Amino acid sequence: MATSSSSYGIEQLEKGCYYEWMSLQAKHIANLKEALVSQRSNENDHKLEELVRVIINDFQKYAEKRLKLSHRSCSSYFAPSWNSSLENSLLWMGGCRPSSFIRVIYALCGSQVETQIFQYLHKIDGNKKDDGLMSELTATQLAKINELHMKVIKKEDKISKKSANMQEDVADMPIAVTAYTKDLVEAGVVVEDALDKYEEGMAVLMAEADKLRVETLRKIVEVVTPVQAAEFILAGKRLHVSLHEWGRVREDGRFGCARAGEAAARG
Structure with missing residues (x-):
């Protein structure tokens, strides 16, 4: 595990890996939008299939770097x-x-159905090519997705329980005794070894979680059509990028207000 002198450098590498991935996300979004427009004109799924394959492989590579x-x-x-x-x-x-x-799939399906109902009730002619195809999931597809959903939740629960057990172990020997017997806790060799062991265990759990993420994505793509897969992946990537931006804007607003309040108080 990293020492205190090298942890900052490692964190910078991790941060760089993340922003490299976010940059690739933006590229994937543009490519997916272009491919979907092209597919609607040419009705050729081969380009979409290849793009989806590339995107999943990129996700796998990102997990390996992490x-x-x-x-x-x-x-x-x-x-x-x-x-x-x-x-x-x-x-x-x-x-x-x-x-x-999978919840993204359910949300897309529900949203598109609502749009189609609204168009029907208000006698609006919907452009079939632009309305999306998640609403056309068959009963067989939905059954497979629901079955996958249940299996994934069970696997998530197992990983979560392992994490909870590891967190409880942190309060166990020798860390708890060291903290109790010293006013100013200095991490000695025994404590450092215990914390290193904890981090190693968490790295294993994160690897399990990343494997489940990639595995789930691959299985979803096996169930849906190439167009549906592209729509689903595009929605997921937009959500990821949007949450990153929304969070940044909210924090900028809050910290900006806080700084303005401090300046007014000093003035």
Whole structure:
């Protein structure tokens, strides 16, 4: 594990990895939008299939990079300094819950159905090519997605329980005794070894969670059509990028107000 002198450098590498991924997200969003427009004109799914495959592989590579960096220092991934407080409040094992991928599908499906009902009731001619295809999920597709949802939730619960057990162990020997017997706690060799062991365990859990995230994404794509897969991935990436931006704007507003209040008080 990282020493205090090197932890900052490792965190910077982790931060760089994250922003490299966010830059790739923006590229993926543009490519997905272009491919969907092209597909609506040409009705050719091959380009979409290839793009979806590339995006999933990029996600796999990102998970692998995180794994390598987490073995050097894992704590940063559970409360990243490069995230807003809003984003960090939504994290599960250093990322999003895999089950949330499926909730995105349900949300898209419901939204598109509502749009179609509104158009029908108000006698509006909807442009079929622009309305999205998630609302056309078949009963078989929905059954498979629901089955996957249940399995993913069970796997999430197992990982969460492992994490809870590890957190409880932190209060166990030798850390608790050291904290109790000293007014000013200085982490000695025994404590450092215990904390290193904890971080190593959390790195293993994050790797399990990342594996589940990639696995869930792949299984969803196997169930839906290429167009539906592209719509789903586009929605998920837009949500990720939007949450990052919304969190940043909210914090800028709050800290800006706080700074303005402090300046007024001093004045």
